[in-house]
Structures are given as C-alpha cells and as structure tokens.
Amino acid sequence: MAEQTSQRQIVLDTETTGLSTADDHRIIEIGCVELVNRRLTGETFHQYINPQRAIDAGAIEVHGITNESLADKPVFADIATDFLRFIDGAELIIHNAAFDVGFLNHEFAKLGHTAQIEDICSVLDTLKLARDKHPGQKNNLDALCKRYGVDNSNRELHGALLDAEILADVYLMMTGGQVSLSLAAEQLEAPQDAEQTDISTVVRPRTALxxxxxxxxxxxxxxxxxxxxxxxxxxxxxxxxxx
The missing domain is CATH 4.10.910 (30s ribosomal protein s13; domain 2)
Structure with a gap:
C-alpha cells in the first residue's frame, strides 16, 4: 500500500491596530493552531507584537489590547522568522482571509520581503466557504459557532489565539467533523477468527385482511x-x- 501524505493546515488569526494597511496599521497579535490530517496536534504559534504606533480606540474596543500592554513586546521583525518557519508549506485556514493576509504581506513588505504569504502557503477562506454553504445568512465567527454548536462562551473580546482555536472547531464541523476518512482496514473489518453470531429472523404474526x-x-x-x-x-x- 502506498504511503499516504500528511495534510498540514494552520488555522490563523490576527489582531491589528486598525482596519487598513493604507493607513499603515500594523499587526499586534498572531495566533495559530496546527491541524494534521484534520486533527488538532496541540502545536500553536502565539505572539503579541509591538506595532510601534498607536492603536485606534475602536480597535481596542474590539480586542482589548492596549498600547501599554505591548510596550515590552518584540517588534514584527523579531518574530518573522519563527512565524514563517511555523506556517511554511501548510494550508492556511483564515476567516476573511483577505484582511489577515493583507496585513501579513504589509508587515513583510516593510521588512523588504518581495515574496507574499500566498507564495509560501495555500489559503482557504472560511468566510467564503460559509457564504457558499449558507447564502444570505450571517457568517461571522459568532454566527457560525451558534450554527454548528461550537462553544464560544469565553469570547468576550476578540483574541488571535482564542479565535484561531474556535475557528478550527468551526472549520472541522463545517467540513464534516473531526473525522479521518482514511480509517485503517482493521477498524473496518472484523478479524477473520472472530466468533460468528447466528442471526435469526423475527417473524411477526399476521392477521387476515x-x-x-x-x-x-x-x-x-x-x-x-x-x-x-x-x-x-x-x-x-x-x-x-x-x-
């Protein structure tokens, strides 16, 4: 039997200082969780980042991360290599991928990198996936949690690692549950020497019509x-x- 290739996926989320890279807003938190063959491995990448600029008040209301809390955190250049090593070659699973990928590419461009995230990883946008499956309905992360029965009771504020963990559960439910389709043959077939059980037919008495x-x-x-x-x-x- 040919050896099966493992599928590695990284569920990723970011928090930022604001909404637009055109205004030079920056990433302040990255959270990633790893899936291999649709199973959580427990491997994560999580980092708070000093953006070297002020965070918009509206953004703080969303994620609760303040300028003061990031003052002693590393800048993006200090964590870029470790981050790239973690995601290298994986499929990225991101909700509203254009936003997060745009910010990541903006950060790497500021470091002089010409390659973009899409050159390193394939990207699956769960927002597009949800809209295809549930057209005309709310498809934000909270709505999907409710639809698929995923517990998001701890999500009082947005947080990159927490949201990545929640999105991983939503993605697995939305695409068929956390089940491997390549079950071992011994799980599907009874052993040859298994004890045989007689099956009898139950005959129910019939009354005349x-x-x-x-x-x-x-x-x-x-x-x-x-x-x-x-x-x-x-x-x-x-x-x-x-x-």
Missing part, C-alpha cells in the same frame, strides 16, 4: 362510470372489454 364488499349503490355507480368512459372513448373502454 378484512375484505369489504361494495354494496349495490356503489356497484351501480361504478357501472355508470364505465359506460360513460365507453361512450367518450368510442367503445374502447378497456375495463368493459375485459369484463
């Missing part, structure tokens, strides 16, 4: 209908021909 005969009025109505069909079909009523 009650036959209800048509009365004279019903027989007359039936005959009248046949004669009407005979007249309308130029004498070709099959029921009268058989009688």
């Amino acid at each position: 009650k036959v209800i005969q048509a009365d004279t009025t019903e027989l007359a109505a039936h005959q009248a209908m046949l004669e009407k069909l005979q007249a309308s079909s130029d004498g070709n009523c099959v029921w009268l021909k058989q009688s």
